[in-house]
Amino acid sequence: MSQEAQIPAASPPRRVRPRPQYRAVRVLRTTLVTPHMMRITVGGEELEGFSTQGVAGHVRVLLPAPGQLEPVLPVWGPNGPEYAEGVPRPTSRAYTPRRWDPQSRELDIDFVLHGDNGPASAWAARRCPPSKTENAIVGPIDQALLPALTSEASSGLR
Numbered sequence: 001m002s003q004e005a006q007i008p009a010a011s012p013p014r015r016v017r018p019r020p021q022y023r024a025v026r027v028l029r030t031t032l033v034t035p036h037m038m039r040i041t042v043g044g045e046e047l048e049g050f051s052t053q054g055v056a057g058h059v060r061v062l063l064p065a066p067g068q069l070e071p072v073l074p075v076w077g078p079n080g081p082e083y084a085e086g087v088p089r090p091t092s093r094a095y096t097p098r099r100w101d102p103q104s105r106e107l108d109i110d111f112v113l114h115g116d117n118g119p120a121s122a123w124a125a126r127r128c129p130p131s132k133t134e135n136a137i138v139g140p141i142d143q144a145l146l147p148a149l150t151s152e153a154s155s156g157l158r
Contacts (some may be wrong), residue, residue, distance in 0.1 A: 020060075020138045022073050023047060027127050027135060028106060038111045038124045039098065042135065047105040050139075052097055059097060059139030061109065062090040063123045071136050092138070093120040107137070 025042035033039050062071040071090035074081035083089050099108040111124035 019076060022062075023050070023137050023139075024073075025107070025135055025137055030124075030127050033110065036113045038113050038127070039108055040111060040124060040127055041106050041108050042137065043104065043106045045105070047107060050100065050102070050105070050107070052100050057096070057139075058094045059107075059109070059137045060092045060094050061120065062092050062136040062138060063119050064135075065090055073136055090136070091119045 023044070023046040025044040025047065028041045028043045030041070031039040062073070064071045065088035068088070068090075072083065072087050074083045074089075076082070095109045095111075097107055098110050100106075111120055113125055114121050116122040116125070
């Protein structure tokens, strides 16, 4: 009676997203595209090096918490983003960039206006005329995931 060697199946490599880049931006201009669509153009020095990642790429817009003029940005800790204790986290929503101009460092994002029912819609409606307060985006965020550095991934086992 022969025994076959039992080789344990290797689990697929764990995948992680790359560390996001938080970018402070200002609303430069707003354009009412339709009665229910606002195009907001943001810009700023922190958009240096920004690039779009194709059709699946997106950014996250960080919206100030109620009572705040600007969103509070986290710091990156060992377990991901960390916020100061007692400070409300900003609301975030994902958007596909409509247009990116690397020379002028301007990014267009379209927002659907459906009243004050949603935080992003309400925020976008208040941006006309553009405000002097700082806002933030996170990204670009690519849908492609990077393999984590695990013993399996680093040894080439799949």
